[in-house]
Amino acid sequence: MDFVASVVSGIATLTQTMEDGRRQMVGLLLPSDFVGRPGRDTAAYDVVATTDLVMCCFRRKPFEDLILTTPHVGQRLLEMTLDELDAAREGMLLLGRKTAREKIASLIAILARRDASLKQSSSVGRVVVDLPLTREAMSEYLGLTLETVSRQISALRKEGVIEIEGKRHIIIPDFDLLVEEAGDDSDGGFLV
């Protein structure tokens, strides 16, 4: 990688792959997210667009110079990196300790919140989201198989936690209920 970039529109995923093909998503790149690693020139992850994607790219060298000469850019980048670190650690809790059902509920809640913050709408009461990921991509994010993802989505639907139109369009009648199913603190103390 000899450039860094910022996502303008669309969605991409950051994935790590083992020798035998097992895959784990380690980051979800949504609009406003930063991609790339100043100070290192090899990329340890696969970046894959899951929708049409527009990124704003910068050559890495000039960008690194910019950081050194403009303290505020460096500081902003540090802040964003710390946010990504928080997200990764949230992911560790999800992967290590949550049940399949909680994982699905968590993912839907994350996507709904990100979507709401982009549109500057609020995520309380009745909320609507379009899943930008296939069941397989969700399974890679959640450390599950795609069958388990499908089953748990069906279970949440049958119990009225979510409603589904088509395959990807989700209606959340009561966002707090979903958050409760996710096993998170009710306040949902979120950082981004």
Add this chain to the structure above:
Amino acid sequence: MDFVASVVSGIATLTQTMEDGRRQMVGLLLPSDFVGRPGRDTAAYDVVATTDLVMCCFRRKPFEDLILTTPHVGQRLLEMTLDELDAAREGMLLLGRKTAREKIASLIAILARRDASLKQSSSVGRVVVDLPLTREAMSEYLGLTLETVSRQISALRKEGVIEIEGKRHIIIPDFDLLVEEAGDDSDGGFLV
């Protein structure tokens, strides 16, 4: 938290807890690691010393000023944060896709490498490590129960991948074999 710190000697853990008590370790703080979050004043994690611990602490406000006035300090901090991010993502792969056996092998390999890099010895062939964690702490790191940790350590011992003296002293006759059991690339392409 109104201070940040650097670990001088000893070992601490960074842990996240769910309402019902489930715990997931999200970071292992070894000598030279940085603790704290400039720019944010609430700590989302529990920091727990697992051995006698010496840390070098700084008040947060003056430290934040230092970052702004001294670009190189900020840049170094960004680098360290990016390394932590890599470690967290490595953790996501471990938690999401590795088997219990692979998780144990991975943890022992990580500890052996960190130990070797501190002592500036190399981690090839015959390697010796003292586990600085209880079985319970290991289970919190690996997203397992302590019983599973114990069983998998016994299994690795029975198969000759490791030898054990006492409860914590581990001898690794062939480090490459251990790395293979961990499911990582054979080159062990490591970043720290």
Add this chain to the structure above:
DNA sequence: CGTCAACTTGATGCTATTCAACTTTGGTGG
């Protein structure tokens, strides 16, 4: 020598995986 925390081991149960068949959806060309 008794006590306690750390650890080990066994038996059983449950959750998520695996393998397999089937359904739905959106796109393509006759």
Add this chain to the structure above:
DNA sequence: CCACCAAAGTTGAATAGCATCAAGTTGACG
């Protein structure tokens, strides 16, 4: 326009792997 096809998703049955519950064992320390 619709028949066909591939990709995505659903559902079922059987199984594997880890969790849970329950005894034990070991070793350090007073």
